[in-house]
Amino acid sequence: MDDRLYRNVMxxxxxxxxxxxxxxxxVVHGMTANAFMSVSLNPKLIAVSIGANAKMHQHxxxxxxxxxxxxxxxxLNESKQFSGQLQSETEITFVTYNGLPILEDTLAVVTCELHSEYVVGxxxxxxxxxxxxxxxQKDPLLFSQGKYRELKELQE
Ligand code: FAD
Ligand code: NAD
Incomplete structure (x- = not known):
């Protein structure tokens, strides 16, 4: 199967x-990721999928x-910065929340302790x-078909 077709579908x-x-x-590290989901309500667990070659994997x-x-x-700039899509690195301000560095002006934040890990491919x-x-109270940044987008509500 062609990789490009697969990525277009995903x-x-x-x-x-x-x-x-x-x-x-x-040292603070950041990485852009869209492979994120809520997994369990009781207990509260989330999942992120990180490529084995990404530095965040070891971090x-x-x-x-x-x-x-x-x-x-x-x-948008933060997403580009933390996926290596910007030519020159911009100065990012981090604040501390629950003992972890977080970005300012986000829609939401989830802090976690590592529960378990599964090597998959x-x-x-x-x-x-x-x-x-x-x-x-903010709108989300969206990613679809390789482009960044904004939310638009449909009339019901
Ligand atoms: P690095 O290459 O070290 O860091 C990534 C970038 O962040 C670098 O440009 C670095 O300068 C900058 N940076 C890191 N820390 C700081 C700091 N403290 N201050 C300022 N800048 C800093 N990959 C996945 O594995 N899983 C995913 O779910 C995923 N989703 C993605 C979704 C989107 C929309 C995009 C665009 C990319 C996604 N990627 C995903 C790819 C991933 O973001 C890149 O491969 C990334 O470059 C890997 O980073 P790294 O951990 O190797 O760290
Ligand atoms: P793209 O067209 O490469 O990505 C579209 C979709 O394909 C992604 O949302 C994801 O679901 C899937 N995908 C892409 N690369 C993948 C990978 N290495 N492993 C598993 N799934 C992958 O979008 P783009 O704008 O060209 O992406 C920019 C960069 O970010 C590319 O280098 C891409 O590989 C990387 N990326 C990686 C992941 C990931 O590792 N899970 C997710 C999104 C984007």
């Missing part, structure tokens, strides 16, 4: 955009805790036990 499943953040030996194994920053529609699915959540 990209037709519209998602929000997150930046995973963590800290290892006092999560080292820190054993991470935050999911759910981006708002005005955070060329990715690892990291399960996070949720330790805290917060949410603001």
């Amino acid at each position: 990209g037709s499943f519209a998602t929000g955009v997150t930046v995973i953040t963590t800290k290892v030996a006092d 999560i194994k080292d820190s054993k805790k991470f935050a999911i920053n759910i981006l708002s529609s005005n955070q 060329d990715h690892t699915i990291f399960i996070g036990q949720v330790t805290g959540v917060k949410i603001e």
Whole structure:
């Protein structure tokens, strides 16, 4: 099967955009990810799927805790910054929440402790036990068919 066709099909499943953040030996790391989902309500567990070649893969194994920053529609630059899509690195301000570095101006944040991990093909699915959540009144940044988009409500 052709990789491009496969990615086009997977990209037709519209998602929000997150930046995973963590800290290892006092250095803050971030990575853009859209392979994120809620897994369980009781206990509260989430999953992220991270490529084995991504540096974040090792950072999560080292820190054993991470935050999911759910981006708002005005955070296109943050998504590009943390996926290596910007030519020059911009200065990013992090604040601390539940002992983890998080981005400012996000739609929502989920903080986690590493619960378990599963190697699946060329990715690892990291399960996070949720330790805290917060949410603001903002619109989400969306990613669909390889492009960033904004939400538009349909008339019912
Ligand atoms: P690095 O290459 O170290 O970091 C990524 C970028 O973030 C670099 O440009 C770096 O300069 C910057 N950065 C890191 N920390 C900081 C900091 N403290 N301050 C400022 N800048 C910093 N990959 C997956 O594995 N799973 C996914 O679900 C996934 N979803 C994606 C969704 C979208 C919409 C996009 C665009 C990409 C997605 N990717 C995903 C790809 C992933 O974001 C990139 O491969 C990324 O570059 C991998 O980063 P890394 O962990 O190797 O870290
Ligand atoms: P794209 O057309 O490459 O991605 C569309 C969809 O394909 C993604 O939403 C994802 O569901 C899937 N996908 C893409 N690359 C994948 C990978 N390596 N492993 C598993 N699923 C993958 O979109 P784009 O705008 O070209 O993406 C920008 C970059 O971000 C590319 O390098 C892409 O590989 C990477 N990316 C990786 C993942 C991931 O690892 N899960 C997800 C999204 C984007």
